[in-house]
Structures are given as C-alpha cells and as structure tokens.
Amino acid sequence: MIFLREICKLEYSLTQYLSVYDFETLGFGDIFTFLAEHISLLPTAWQKCVIVTEKPENRLVKVCMSQNYLLELLSQAANNLGENETLSKLMVSELLRMQFPSAGLTLLEDDFTVDLLTTRSTDRDNMNSNTVLFSSSLTDFRAEKVVSDARVCTNDAVELLLRAPMLVDLTSWSCWDYKFAPSLGPLVGWLLSYVTTKELLCVVTKDGKVLRMDHLTTIDSFLKAILHGSSFETALKLVSLISLYGGERKVPSSLLKFHAKSGLEIMSKTSLKIASRFVLDCLGYIPKEFRSFAGELLVSAFRSITKDAYMVILSECKSKKDHMMIHELGFSLGILEWIDDHCSFLSEFKETFYNRSPFSENEVARSAELNQPSVCWNFRVTIGK
Incomplete structure (x- = not known):
C-alpha cells in the first residue's frame, strides 16, 4: 500500500511539474509500465518491490490495458457498491468480461492488485470523467445469474x-452466458480450447459478437x-471468404x-x-471491420456501371442508419x-437543434432506431482504437 501511494505521488508530481493532464500524454505509456521498463534506474528499495522472480516455464505474454480506462472503470464500479462493500478480484474480472467480452481479460493476483482495489474502494469519489461512463459499472455486476440448465457439456x-x-451472434442466440457459461466458461475461450x-x-x-460463418x-x-x-447471402459469402482465405489481402x-459487376x-x-x-x-449486414x-x-x-454511383447510392439512403454508414x-x-453529405447533415442539424420544438413521438421513435438519444447526436465518445 505504501509503495502504491509513493508511485501515485510520483505521478502527480511529474504531471504538475511538466504541466500535463496525465502521465500517458508524455508518450511513455502509463507510470507503471514506464517504471518497469526502467527498473535498473530505480532506487534499490523500489526495485525490490517491483522485481518478481518468475520461472521460465511460467512466463506469460502480458498485454497492458490503459491505466486511465481501468482506474476510471474501477472508480465507477466502487461508486456503485454498498456502504460496507469493497471491490474484489472476482467483481473486477466480471466487470472486465462484461465491458470487453471478447478480450478474455483477467486481473493479475498480486499484492499490487489488492492495494489497488482497496484504494479504489475507499476513495469512491475519485472519478475523473463526468461524460464517459462504462456500462458494466452501471449494472448490478454483483448479481448472480439465473441458470436455466446447469448440467450441460461440450457435446x-x-x-x-x-x-x-449464419451471421448470427452465437453468444446471444444460444443464451450462452446463462445456459453454458457457468459450466463451460466464456464462449470464445471454450471455442478456442x-x-x-x-x-x-x-x-x-x-x-464482442461471435458471428457464425459459412x-x-x-x-x-x-x-x-x-x-x-x-443482399444477406452476398454479405455472408463475402465475410466467409475473407475468413477462409485468411484476410482481406488474400482474397481474390x-x-x-x-x-459483383455481373450481378449489379x-x-x-x-x-x-x-x-x-x-x-x-x-x-448493412457486414460487420464494421470489413465494411470498408x-x-x-x-x-x-x-x-x-454508372458514373453517378456515389449519388445514386446516397439518394437511396432512407434512414439515419443508412446515412451514418x-x-x-x-x-x-x-x-x-x-x-460533403456528412458536413451538410451536421450543418442542417445545428440549425434545427436550436430552433426546434420539443421532440415529438415520431422523432423519438426514429432516434430509437439508432439506439441513442436524439439530444446526444452531437457528442461522440470512442473507447479504444
């Protein structure tokens, strides 16, 4: 705990001295990664706290998560706990699974982790962002799931x-988290193993979707x-070909x-x-990763076939979803x-935003089509790259 506080004090002092918002903006990663990479320059007392002797056969590839993301997620989750509750490793693992379902993130079990969870649990008002909220921290992540069939096997x-x-999300379609996860674990991990x-x-x-291919x-x-x-079969075949050939660059x-020209x-x-x-x-049927x-x-x-293809396609856009895509x-x-249509769209929205009457039921219904509030159209938040 003392070592953790010293690192936090060091990070705060550096950001104040260098007049930056946080340490990561300096381009060296988070403070913990930076210290680990320059461990030989640290005081001897600090080196003893950082160095962990590992046997060669137990070495693992480690991937670091953004410190800002993790600490903000933990702070928001701690704020959702009861008065006498504290964050546990099990809770955090569930939070990470809910927020990043396909990443297979786990929390390292060491003294530093214990100190971090204790610190975040006691300091519940330490949230930096008032605009970005992680959905998993807003749910009751402590609640036990109702399992409809606990006796299931791989077969x-x-x-x-x-x-x-085909092209369905296997996790949702099979109700995996409720029927199979208690016995077999997360879907992606089970498929891999x-x-x-x-x-x-x-x-x-x-x-986080697991889409079935042909x-x-x-x-x-x-x-x-x-x-x-x-259109559905064409989308399915195209994405399946990308999968079977091993990537977009290998597809003929x-x-x-x-x-495509013959059909069109x-x-x-x-x-x-x-x-x-x-x-x-x-x-619209194709996952965003392959849409470009x-x-x-x-x-x-x-x-x-037609030199006016761009405008012909644009004129056929009937919904906000079409336009956004x-x-x-x-x-x-x-x-x-x-x-240009995107720029015009924003200009038109800006003009009507300040001069419109309260939202009608039809406008609310159209907004629900995009699964986002009408009044928040201007604001975008991207988590990750």
Missing part, C-alpha cells in the same frame, strides 16, 4: 450451436448469391469485383434504385460526395 453446446443461423469442427467457423468482432463458401457461391440478388478481390449489371437493367438498395443492404473492404469492392463495381465509408474510402 450439448456443439449440438446447439450447429443449429444456429475445445472446438475443432469446421462447421463452427466463426469471427469474433471488435464489439465454412462451405466458395467464389462460385458468392457469384450465385449476387446473381440471385440476395479482382475476381470478386468482376462477379443485371439489377441495374431493371432499376438503378434496386441495385443501389442492394449495395446498402449488403453493407466490402464497400470498395461493391461501390467500385457499381461505379463501373455511408458517411463513415465516405471518410474511409475518400468519397467526397458522401463526406
């Missing part, structure tokens, strides 16, 4: 997951999907563009509106027409 889980639809069947090929997205996808099946005009994108040409003969709607729907790649492929194929793609792909 039961595999049998159920093999019945899951025990499942080898190709039929359960899946992609873990950055927002392990039988081929280039020909992608062509078949787009010739049939199925030129061949895929050629097939058929749609365009009926109506450019149908083709542009197909592109939007297809992009898919957008470049589909939009460039569409543009080889196109605006993001505009920035990632450098499409000026979509970037």
Whole structure:
C-alpha cells in the first residue's frame, strides 16, 4: 500500500511539474509500465518491490490495458457498491468480461492488485470523467445469474450451436452466458480450447459478437448469391471468404469485383434504385471491420456501371442508419460526395437543434432506431482504437 501511494505521488508530481493532464500524454505509456521498463534506474528499495522472480516455464505474454480506462472503470464500479462493500478480484474480472467480452481479460493476483482495489474502494469519489461512463459499472455486476440448465457439456453446446443461423451472434442466440457459461466458461475461450469442427467457423468482432460463418463458401457461391440478388447471402459469402482465405489481402478481390459487376449489371437493367438498395443492404449486414473492404469492392463495381454511383447510392439512403454508414465509408474510402453529405447533415442539424420544438413521438421513435438519444447526436465518445 505504501509503495502504491509513493508511485501515485510520483505521478502527480511529474504531471504538475511538466504541466500535463496525465502521465500517458508524455508518450511513455502509463507510470507503471514506464517504471518497469526502467527498473535498473530505480532506487534499490523500489526495485525490490517491483522485481518478481518468475520461472521460465511460467512466463506469460502480458498485454497492458490503459491505466486511465481501468482506474476510471474501477472508480465507477466502487461508486456503485454498498456502504460496507469493497471491490474484489472476482467483481473486477466480471466487470472486465462484461465491458470487453471478447478480450478474455483477467486481473493479475498480486499484492499490487489488492492495494489497488482497496484504494479504489475507499476513495469512491475519485472519478475523473463526468461524460464517459462504462456500462458494466452501471449494472448490478454483483448479481448472480439465473441458470436455466446447469448440467450441460461440450457435446450439448456443439449440438446447439450447429443449429444456429449464419451471421448470427452465437453468444446471444444460444443464451450462452446463462445456459453454458457457468459450466463451460466464456464462449470464445471454450471455442478456442475445445472446438475443432469446421462447421463452427466463426469471427469474433471488435464489439464482442461471435458471428457464425459459412465454412462451405466458395467464389462460385458468392457469384450465385449476387446473381440471385440476395443482399444477406452476398454479405455472408463475402465475410466467409475473407475468413477462409485468411484476410482481406488474400482474397481474390479482382475476381470478386468482376462477379459483383455481373450481378449489379443485371439489377441495374431493371432499376438503378434496386441495385443501389442492394449495395446498402449488403453493407448493412457486414460487420464494421470489413465494411470498408466490402464497400470498395461493391461501390467500385457499381461505379463501373454508372458514373453517378456515389449519388445514386446516397439518394437511396432512407434512414439515419443508412446515412451514418455511408458517411463513415465516405471518410474511409475518400468519397467526397458522401463526406460533403456528412458536413451538410451536421450543418442542417445545428440549425434545427436550436430552433426546434420539443421532440415529438415520431422523432423519438426514429432516434430509437439508432439506439441513442436524439439530444446526444452531437457528442461522440470512442473507447479504444
């Protein structure tokens, strides 16, 4: 505890002396990482506190989480505890699992961790941010989950997951956290350790979803999907191909563009509106990580059919969700027409924001479509890169 306080005092003194908001802004990482990297320069008494002798066979790869994120999360969680409660390692592990479900984060069990949890539990008002709140700290993370079936095994889980639809989030679809996690643990960890069947090929997205892929996808099946005009099947086949080939850079994108052009040409003969709607729907089904790649492929194929592809697609955007997706793609792909629409959208919103009457029920319903409050449209908070 004394050592922890000394480090905190050191960090505070340095930030005051160098006139910075926090130590990380200096570019050396958090204070603990910095001290560990320069341990030989520390006083002998400090070195004894920092150095931990490990056997070679027990060495692990360590990944550091942002100190600001973790300390803020712990402070917010401590603020949600009862008067006589303190943060425990089990509580923090549950918080990390809830907030970062696919990362598999665990808390190191050592004296420093105990000191940190004790400090945060006793100093509950030590929150730096009044605008960024972690959702896991706002829930009752201490509550026990109601388990509907405690007696399950790996075979039961595999049998159920093999019945899951494609592109569905396996965690939500199977109610994994309630039915299987108490016995088998988190879904991603279980898949990595025990499942080898190709039929359960899946992609873990950055927002924590575990999406099932089609392990039988081929280039020909992608062509078949787009010739049939199925936006969902086309999205599924494209993401599955990225998975099977081992990444966007390894996919035969030129061949895929050629097939995409063939399908879009058929749609365009009926109506450019149908083709542009197909592109939007297809992009909507694709996880955000792959949307830039898919957008470049589909939009460039569409543009080889009509030079007005950018504006045709933009005119087909009917919802805020469509517009937001196109605006993001505009920035990632450098499409000026979509970037300009983003700027115009913000300007129009700014004008109406200060001159509008109270929100109507229809406006609230449209806002709910995006799962965010209407009045918070201007503010964006990004956690992580």
